[in-house]
Amino acid sequence: MSTRENLEKVRAAIAAAEAEAARKSGAVRLVAVSKTKPADEITPVIEAGQRVFGENRVQEAQSKWPALMAETADIELHLIGPLQSNKTADAVALFDVIQTVDREKIAREIAREIKKQDKHPRLYVQVNTGSEPQKAGIEPDEASSFLKLCRDELGLMISGLMCIPPVEENPGPHFALLAKIARENDIDTLSMGMSDDFETAIAFGATEVRVGSAIFGTR
Ligand SMILES: *Cc1c(COP(=O)(O)O)cnc(C)c1O
Numbered sequence: 001m002s003t004r005e006n007l008e009k010v011r012a013a014i015a016a017a018e019a020e021a022a023r024k025s026g027a028v029r030l031v032a033v034s035k036t037k038p039a040d041e042i043t044p045v046i047e048a049g050q051r052v053f054g055e056n057r058v059q060e061a062q063s064k065w066p067a068l069m070a071e072t073a074d075i076e077l078h079l080i081g082p083l084q085s086n087k088t089a090d091a092v093a094l095f096d097v098i099q100t101v102d103r104e105k106i107a108r109e110i111a112r113e114i115k116k117q118d119k120h121p122r123l124y125v126q127v128n129t130g131s132e133p134q135k136a137g138i139e140p141d142e143a144s145s146f147l148k149l150c151r152d153e154l155g156l157m158i159s160g161l162m163c164i165p166p167v168e169e170n171p172g173p174h175f176a177l178l179a180k181i182a183r184e185n186d187i188d189t190l191s192m193g194m195s196d197d198f199e200t201a202i203a204f205g206a207t208e209v210r211v212g213s214a215i216f217g218t219r
Helices: 002-021 039-047 058-071 084-095 102-115 141-151 170-186 198-203
Strands: 030-035 050-057 074-081 095-101 123-128 158-162 190-192 208-211
Touching: 002 030, 002 039, 002 198, 039 058, 058 074, 058 084, 058 158, 084 102, 084 190, 095 102, 095 158, 102 141, 123 141, 123 190, 141 170, 158 170, 170 190, 170 198, 190 208, 198 208
Parallel strands: 030 050, 030 208, 050 074, 074 095, 095 123, 123 158, 158 190
Antiparallel strands: none
């Protein structure tokens, strides 16, 4: 199947999951994850009308997206991978959304770059819902205090939360936990769900799903 057909299938599955969960049609945005895919595989997806894309590495995004963005005005680019501090300036310059604010040091550097560049990407905090030692993200029981630090001390507008559940676990409880932390902290954007579990995530209140391989094929 072509990426264009895959995209149509994913869109239809999102619409069906919205209906199934009695959510409004269009309540869930699709972030097409184009990491590792070359520009010539991304172009057909843009031509099919997709405008929101996710990349997990700053450098790779810098090499692909400025040219694609010059051709299509209303692309929205999300950083969904861990941010290294030496890449913060580049990330603030390039991305419309940074989904992976995951520690105080990075939050402070983002705040400094936002001032310096007068650029205002939307910011989400990544929560390590499974408390996995190897995974980035704020521990669930520290999320509220971290959000307070970002908002009150650093003046950052945090509009969303994102999580990546442990691969071997039922994702439902992780999605429910992220939704609970969002409710407690007045956050309305929930970035959760990938190719294998986006329908479940929609049932638990996802407002954005990050789908890569179901659109672009295996990496
Ligand atoms: C790669 C990636 C995705 C997309 O994963 P698929 O299983 O290919 O849909 C989503 N979120 C993050 C953070 C990723 O790194």
